[in-house]
Structures are given as C-alpha cells and as structure tokens.
Amino acid sequence: MERLAEAVAAIALLAVMLGPLKSLWQGVQGTALRMAWPWCAVAWGTWGAALVVRITGVGEAGLQHALWYVAAIATLAPLVAILGGRWPTSRVWSLFVVLPLLLVLLWPVVAVIVGLARWDRFELEAPMLLGSLLVSVMGWGNYIGSRWTMPALAGLVGQIALLISLTPEIAADSLSPDSCSLLLCGILCAGSLWVWYWGRQSSQYLAYEESAWIEFQQLFGIVWSRRIQDRVNEVAREKGWKVRLGSRGWLDGNGQSVSLSGVETGEGLEPRGFLEWLLQKFVEPGWIAAHQPPEQ
Known part of the structure; x- marks a missing residue:
C-alpha cells in the first residue's frame, strides 16, 4: 500500500510539472534563454527516473542515493545556463560551461560507474559538497530579490539539505537522503506552480x-x-x-x-x-x- 501511495504521488508530481515546463518553453521564446529550456527537460526526466527507482525498489540504497544526487545536480543545470543567457555567448555556454561543470560535479557517480567506488554506499566527500553548495548558491541566488524569491529560497534550502544528507562527515542522523530528496522534489513542484501562476500575471x-x-x-x-x-x-x-x-x-x-x-x-x-x-x-x-x- 505504501508503494502504491508513493507511485500515485510520484505520477502526480511529474504531471504537475508538465504544465509549468510547457509554459516555460513559451516564456523563453524570443530570448537567449531558449538554450536553458532543454536542461529543464533533462532535470524533469532525471527526477522521473529517480522516482521510478524509488517506487520499484530496484537496486541497493547506494543506487537510489546516487540518483537523488544526479537529480539534484541536474536541477542546477538550467540555473547555471541562465547565467550565460546572452547572445552570442549562449550558443556555446552549454557546451563549454554547463556540461563540463556537470561532469565535475557528477564525478562521485562516475567513480561508481567505472568501479572506483561501491554502489551499495554512495557518499559525498567534503570538497565535492562545498563545490556543489557553491554552484547551488550561485544558481538559486540569482533569483533572490526578484518575484521568485520564495521559490528560490525554498529550492536553495532543499538543495542544501539533500547535499548535506549525502555527506556522512557532517550529516545528522535524522537527515535522511530519501526524505530530503522527496522534500526537494516537492519544493520544485510547488515552485514550478508558483512560477507558472505568476508568469501568467506578467501583464x-x-x-x-x-x-x-x-x-x-x-x-x-x-x-x-x-x-x-x-x-x-x-x-x-x-x-x-x-x-x-x-x-x-x-x-x-x-x-x-x-x-x-x-x-x-x-x-x-x-x-x-x-x-x-x-x-x-x-x-x-x-x-x-x-x-x-x-x-x-
């Protein structure tokens, strides 16, 4: 019964985000931010994959935690892409800035894939945590002070909580990666609805x-x-x-x-x-x- 409830909640969350995703695509037309939209779609798909693994229970806990981390980092991709949203820079920003940054931040996952670390226990080390936190502050902080201050602050808090929960060196016992990831996912869905609603009030x-x-x-x-x-x-x-x-x-x-x-x-x-x-x-x-x- 618990699995069924999680499945229904996951499907609802992903469906809720489709409307804002479509609205966002329409909103960036005629701007240099069109190149950031594909990264939004990637983030949506990554969260979907992580939720499917969570529902089905496939793999060990380390796999689930690794997917939560990938989803969290994918969420940062469109925020970093926006920082390069100027012509002609935007045409190469994703290739030479966003993609290399993602590869660096996803190194802990790459290490697991190539056999340098174990799937059964995915953990972040302090240097990688600091790098991820810095990018999080840069990305979410870009909208603090705008109409999107509340969603940005909530997203930043959720992102920090999830990243810290994956770092045993400093994480409290009560800070669970599963609970923090679901919290961040819920924040992203609520924030998407906030952006979608207020975006329609731009007139x-x-x-x-x-x-x-x-x-x-x-x-x-x-x-x-x-x-x-x-x-x-x-x-x-x-x-x-x-x-x-x-x-x-x-x-x-x-x-x-x-x-x-x-x-x-x-x-x-x-x-x-x-x-x-x-x-x-x-x-x-x-x-x-x-x-x-x-x-x-």
Missing part, C-alpha cells in the same frame, strides 16, 4: 513605462539585470542625463519615479533607446515590443 507590469525592463529582471535574474542597470547609469552620468535606471523604471535625481516624456535628457543617446539596445543582447525586438505598454 500587471504593463502599467509601468518600462514594463519590458521589469519583466526582463524577473526572467533573467539579478546578475544580468544589475549589470545592465549599472551600465545604463554609467552612461547616464557620462551623458549628463537627468534620470537614472531603477528596478521599476526611471528615477530622477531624488530617487523618485519619473516619466521620460517630461524630462530633458541632454544630448547624445536617448535613455530608452540605449536601454533597449542593451536588452537586445538578450531578447529579440519583438519580445521587447510585446512587453511594453500599448502606447509605447
């Missing part, structure tokens, strides 16, 4: 003058957004513009929201044109137009 930002900029921040995270914001404000100082770029649009010298239509920006590059020029390194002009208010 709320059309009330802002620079709604495309706001939506860009939610999609690409704080790393790229901060770099664009710093670049725009650097040029603003050089050109003597009377506005600065904030997270919700343009600001005057006092940090108050202001519309460009009522501000003299000085000679040289026009602020909105320069911002859109920078955004086009990440998204197509059609994407920008689709996320701007109708009157823009």
Whole structure:
C-alpha cells in the first residue's frame, strides 16, 4: 500500500510539472534563454527516473542515493545556463560551461560507474559538497530579490539539505537522503506552480513605462539585470542625463519615479533607446515590443 501511495504521488508530481515546463518553453521564446529550456527537460526526466527507482525498489540504497544526487545536480543545470543567457555567448555556454561543470560535479557517480567506488554506499566527500553548495548558491541566488524569491529560497534550502544528507562527515542522523530528496522534489513542484501562476500575471507590469525592463529582471535574474542597470547609469552620468535606471523604471535625481516624456535628457543617446539596445543582447525586438505598454 505504501508503494502504491508513493507511485500515485510520484505520477502526480511529474504531471504537475508538465504544465509549468510547457509554459516555460513559451516564456523563453524570443530570448537567449531558449538554450536553458532543454536542461529543464533533462532535470524533469532525471527526477522521473529517480522516482521510478524509488517506487520499484530496484537496486541497493547506494543506487537510489546516487540518483537523488544526479537529480539534484541536474536541477542546477538550467540555473547555471541562465547565467550565460546572452547572445552570442549562449550558443556555446552549454557546451563549454554547463556540461563540463556537470561532469565535475557528477564525478562521485562516475567513480561508481567505472568501479572506483561501491554502489551499495554512495557518499559525498567534503570538497565535492562545498563545490556543489557553491554552484547551488550561485544558481538559486540569482533569483533572490526578484518575484521568485520564495521559490528560490525554498529550492536553495532543499538543495542544501539533500547535499548535506549525502555527506556522512557532517550529516545528522535524522537527515535522511530519501526524505530530503522527496522534500526537494516537492519544493520544485510547488515552485514550478508558483512560477507558472505568476508568469501568467506578467501583464500587471504593463502599467509601468518600462514594463519590458521589469519583466526582463524577473526572467533573467539579478546578475544580468544589475549589470545592465549599472551600465545604463554609467552612461547616464557620462551623458549628463537627468534620470537614472531603477528596478521599476526611471528615477530622477531624488530617487523618485519619473516619466521620460517630461524630462530633458541632454544630448547624445536617448535613455530608452540605449536601454533597449542593451536588452537586445538578450531578447529579440519583438519580445521587447510585446512587453511594453500599448502606447509605447
């Protein structure tokens, strides 16, 4: 009966994630993040395989723990891919950054496959744990401070718990890899639903003058957004513009929201044109137009 309950729960979890996966594919069209979507599909498939092994009880505990670890690392792949989401870098980022990083982090599993370690007892050593934690913080942390802060924090906590549970040197006896992996899987499903729901509410930002900029921040995270914001404000100082770029649009010298239509920006590059020029390194002009208010 317990196996049947786990099977039903696993099928439900995977089915729940199909909707957000499809929605995500639609959401990244016209952006450099299209190359991150296949990694999302890989992560979904990896969790599915791990859950099947869990339900059927095939293999020893070491095999199950190894699959939990593979699923956790696969979850990081799309998050790392997003950090390279800029044209033309995105075209080679997966091949020269994401894939080598995965191979390094998955070395404990590779060691088992080639016979350097035992299947019956899969464990992480401290150096590999530290590397995995660093990548986890980089990937999930990119969305802390955005609309996805809560799912990102939950995902980071779940990821850390699972990785620590696989490291006997520091794991508490009460921290089980099976329970931590199911916790992370549940967090990912809940987070996917959160992203899917709020992603359908993106039209709320059309009330802002620079709604495309706001939506860009939610999609690409704080790393790229901060770099664009710093670049725009650097040029603003050089050109003597009377506005600065904030997270919700343009600001005057006092940090108050202001519309460009009522501000003299000085000679040289026009602020909105320069911002859109920078955004086009990440998204197509059609994407920008689709996320701007109708009157823009």
